[in-house]
Amino acid sequence: MSVLIYIENTDGVLKKSAFEAASYGKEIADSLQCDTVAVSIGNVTTHELEKLGNYGVKKVINITNDDLKTFVNQAYAAVITDVATKENAQVIIFTNSFTAKGLAPRVASKLKAGFVSGAISIPVITENSFQVKRTAFSNKAIATVSIQSDIKVITINPNAFAAKEVEGHAEIVNFEPSLESKDFGTMVKEIIRNTDKISLPDAEIVISAGRGLKGPENWGMIEELAQLLEAATACSKPVSDAGWRPHSEHVGQTGIVISPNLYIAIGISGAIQHLAGVSSSKTIVVINKDPEAPFFKVADYGIVGDAFVIVPKLIAAIKAHQGN
Amino acid sequence: MKILVCISNVPDTTSKITFTDNNTAFNNQGVQYIINPYDELALSKAIDLTNSGANGSITVITVGDSSTEATLRKALAIGADNAVRIDSRPLDAWYVANQIVEYAKDKNFDLILTGRESIDYNGGQLAGLLGDLLQIPSVSIVKGLNVINNEATIEREIEGGKEIIVTQLPVVIGAAEGIAEPKIANMRGIMGARTKPLDIIASTMVDPLTTIVTYEAPPVRGTVTLIEEDNIDELVSLLHHRAKVI
Numbered sequence: 420m421s422v423l424i425y426i427e428n429t430d431g432v433l434k435k436s437a438f439e440a441a442s443y444g445k446e447i448a449d450s451l452q453c454d455t456v457a458v459s460i461g462n463v464t465t466h467e468l469e470k471l472g473n474y475g476v477k478k479v480i481n482i483t484n485d486d487l488k489t490f491v492n493q494a495y496a497a498v499i500t501d502v503a504t505k506e507n508a509q510v511i512i513f514t515n516s517f518t519a520k521g522l523a524p525r526v527a528s529k530l531k532a533g534f535v536s537g538a539i540s541i542p543v544i545t546e547n548s549f550q551v552k553r554t555a556f557s558n559k560a561i562a563t564v565s566i567q568s569d570i571k572v573i574t575i576n577p578n579a580f581a582a583k584e585v586e587g588h589a590e591i592v593n594f595e596p597s598l599e600s601k602d603f604g605t606m607v608k609e610i611i612r613n614t615d616k617i618s619l620p621d622a623e624i625v626i627s628a629g630r631g632l633k634g635p636e637n638w639g640m641i642e643e644l645a646q647l648l649e650a651a652t653a654c655s656k657p658v659s660d661a662g663w664r665p666h667s668e669h670v671g672q673t674g675i676v677i678s679p680n681l682y683i684a685i686g687i688s689g690a691i692q693h694l695a696g697v698s699s700s701k702t703i704v705v706i707n708k709d710p711e712a713p714f715f716k717v718a719d720y721g722i723v724g725d726a727f728v729i730v731p732k733l734i735a736a737i738k739a740h741q742g743n
Numbered sequence: 744m745k746i747l748v749c750i751s752n753v754p755d756t757t758s759k760i761t762f763t764d765n766n767t768a769f770n771n772q773g774v775q776y777i778i779n780p781y782d783e784l785a786l787s788k789a790i791d792l793t794n795s796g797a798n799g800s801i802t803v804i805t806v807g808d809s810s811t812e813a814t815l816r817k818a819l820a821i822g823a824d825n826a827v828r829i830d831s832r833p834l835d836a837w838y839v840a841n842q843i844v845e846y847a848k849d850k851n852f853d854l855i856l857t858g859r860e861s862i863d864y865n866g867g868q869l870a871g872l873l874g875d876l877l878q879i880p881s882v883s884i885v886k887g888l889n890v891i892n893n894e895a896t897i898e899r900e901i902e903g904g905k906e907i908i909v910t911q912l913p914v915v916i917g918a919a920e921g922i923a924e925p926k927i928a929n930m931r932g933i934m935g936a937r938t939k940p941l942d943i944i945a946s947t948m949v950d951p952l953t954t955i956v957t958y959e960a961p962p963v964r965g966t967v968t969l970i971e972e973d974n975i976d977e978l979v980s981l982l983h984h985r986a987k988v989i
C-alpha cells in the first residue's frame with residue numbers, strides 16, 4: 420500500500436507546490452502506516468528529485484520518456500494510473516494546477532476512484548470512513564466530503580499547505596512506461612509563456628486592481644509594486660472585460676480562484692463575486708477611497724484614500740523597508 | 744457539426760448560501776437559479792461554431808429534477824435546438840458523468856462542451872470524466888477554440904501562459920472565460936423556446952463514489968485594522984512583523 424504524489428516541474432525545476440503535495444501525502448501515509456511514493460514525468464535531474472526525500476518521499480518513479488516531453492492528457496493519465504496500480508496506491512495526490520485539473524479526473528475515472536478537488540484539510544481516516552474538507556459554493560461554504568471508493572484521488576490548492584522538512588532519503592527509480600498510440604489524441608503545437616511574469620495561481624503575493632484605477636495607462640504603479648514584492652498582478656472582471664488587462668489576470672467566481680499569503684486590492688469595491696475568488700487569502704489589504712466599500716469587511720488591513728496618492732507612498736515605504 | 748452542451752443549474756452568483764436539514768443540504772428557499780456562467784459561454788461558443796444552427800445542431804443536457812427545466816428553456820431561448828433532462832438528483836460528479844455518457848455514447852457528437860467548473864460545487868471534474876469514459880480526448884480550462892473540418896485547435900490555460908493544442912474530433916472541452924462572448928436570448932428566441940423539444944429521460948443505476956456529509960460556513964475573518972494614509976510605514980511594519988507576509 421502507498422500514497423502516490425504526482426510531482427510537477429517547470430523546465431526541470433520542481434514547483435514549490437510539489438513539496439507541499441509531498442508533505443500533505445506524507446501526513447496521510449503516516450496515518451495509513453504506509454510509504455509516500457512520488458511520480459515525476461519530464462526531464463528532471465536525479466539531484467532535483469532527491470530533494471523530495473526531505474519532505475517524506477521514500478521513492479520517486481522517474482519517467483523521462485521523449486514522447487511525454489509535452490503534456491498529453493490521456494497518455495499522462497494512463498501512465499499515472501499504471502504507476503498507481505503497480506505501487507498499490509490507496510490515495511493519489513495532485514496539486515490543483517491547470518494541468519492537474521485535466522489529469523486528475525481522468526486518473527480517478529480509470530481507477531473508479533472518488534475524487535475531491537481543492538481539499539483544504541488533511542483527511543480524517545477511520546477504519547471505515549475517509550473524510551476530507553473542501554470549499555464549495557465558490558468559497559462561500561466548506562463541505563465535508565466522504566469518499567466511499569477503495570482508491571481516493573485528491574487535489575490540493577497551491578499555498579494551502581506548508582511544506583514540512585523531515586529527515587529522509589528518496590530512492591530514484593527510472594521507469595519506462597508502456598505507451599499506446601490511442602492515448603496520443605492531442606498534440607501540443609505551441610507553448611506561449613509570459614516569461615517576465617510571476618504565475619498568478621502559484622504566487623505568494625498578489626497585487627490586484629479594479630475599476631478605481633480609471634484606465635489601463637495607470638497600471639504602471641501596480642506593476643512596480645508587484646515587481647518590488649515579487650508578486651503577481653491580478654484584476655477585477657470589468658477590468659479584463661474592458662480589455663485593460665488580460666483575461667488570465669481576472670480573479671473571482673468566474674475567474675481564477677487564489678489563496679496567496681498576501682492579497683492587496685486597490686480600487687476594487689469587493690463585490691461578492693470578486694470576494695469568492697480571493698477570500699481565502701491569508702492576509703488581505705484594501706486600498707479604496709470609499710470607507711463604505713464592502714471589501715473592508717473582509718480585509719485585515721485597510722487604508723481609506725486615493726490610490727493615486729497611496730500606492731506611490733506604499734512603494735516608497737516598501738523600498739525604505741527593503742533597504743534596511 | 745453535432746454538439747452536446749452540458750448545463751448545470753446553479754444559484755445566482757449573489758445568492759445567500761445557507762443550509763438546512765442540520766447542515767446537510769443546500770437551502771434553496773428564495774434562491775434564483777441560472778445557467779452556470781461557464782456553461783453559458785460553452786453554449787455561446789456552440790452557437791458560433793454552428794453559425795446559429797445553420798451548420799449543425801446543439802443539444803443541451805442536464806442531470807436534475809423538474810426544477811431545472813426553466814434553465815433548460817433558457818438555453819433553448821439562447822439558441823440550443825433541443826434539450827434533454829435526465830431525471831435524477833445529481834448525486835456526485837461520477838454519477839452525473841455516467842448518466843451523460845449513457846445518453847451520449849451512441850449519438851456521435853463531434854463536440855461535447857462543459858463549463859470549466861460549476862459555481863456551486865466547483866468540482867471541475869466533468870470534462871475529464873466524460874473524456875475518459877467515452878475514451879476520447881478532453882481539454883479542461885479552454886480559453887479559445889477553433890474547428891476547421893475535423894480538426895480542433897484549442898487554447899488551454901497554463902500557469903503563466905497558454906498552450907496551443909490540436910486534436911481530431913470528437914473531443915470534450917471545459918469552457919473558460921475568453922472562449923466566447925456570452926449571448927443573451929432575444930424575444931424571438933424566448934417565444935421559439937416554448938415549442939422546442941425537451942425530452943425527459945430516466946436515469947440509470949450508478950453508485951456515487953463520494954457523498955457530502957455536512958456543510959459549514961467559512962471561518963469569519965477578524966475586523967479590519969485601518970491605517971491612516973500618512974502612516975504607511977506602519978502598514979509595512981505590520982505586514983512584516985505581525986502578518987509576516989513581506
Ligand SMILES: Cc1cc2nc3c(=O)[nH]c(=O)nc-3n(C[C@H](O)[C@H](O)[C@H](O)COP(=O)(O)OP(=O)(O)OC[C@H]3O[C@@H](n4cnc5c(N)ncnc54)[C@H](O)[C@@H]3O)c2cc1C
Pocket residue numbers: 628629630631632654655656657658669670671672673674685686687688689690691692693696706707708709712724725726727756780
Ligand atoms: C455572473 C457574474 C459573475 C461575476 N464574476 C466576477 C468575478 O469573477 N470577478 C470580479 O471581480 N467580478 C465579477 N463580477 C462583477 C462584480 O459583480 C463587480 O461588478 C466587479 O467585481 C466590480 O469591479 P471593481 O471592483 O473593479 O469595480 P467597481 O465596483 O466599480 O469598484 C471600483 C472601486 O474603486 C474605488 N475607487 C474609485 N476611485 C478610486 C481611487 N482613486 N482610489 C481608490 N479607490 C477608488 C471605488 O470606491 C469602488 O469601490 C461578476 C458579476 C456577475 C453578475
Ligand SMILES: Cc1cc2nc3c(=O)[nH]c(=O)nc-3n(C[C@H](O)[C@H](O)[C@H](O)COP(=O)(O)OP(=O)(O)OC[C@H]3O[C@@H](n4cnc5c(N)ncnc54)[C@H](O)[C@@H]3O)c2cc1C
Pocket residue numbers: 748749750751752779781782804805806807832833834835836837839856857858859860861863864865866867868869870953954955
Ligand atoms: C440539487 C442538487 C443536490 C445535490 N446533492 C448532492 C449530494 O447530496 N451529495 C453530493 O456529493 N453532491 C451533491 N450535489 C452536487 C452534484 O453532485 C454536482 O453538482 C454534480 O455532480 C457535478 O459536480 P460539479 O458541480 O463539481 O461539476 P463540475 O465538474 O465542476 O462541472 C463542470 C461542468 O459539468 C457540467 N455539469 C455539472 N453538473 C451537471 C449536471 N448536473 N448536469 C449536466 N451537466 C453538468 C457543466 O457543464 C459544468 O460546467 C448536488 C447538486 C444539486 C444541484
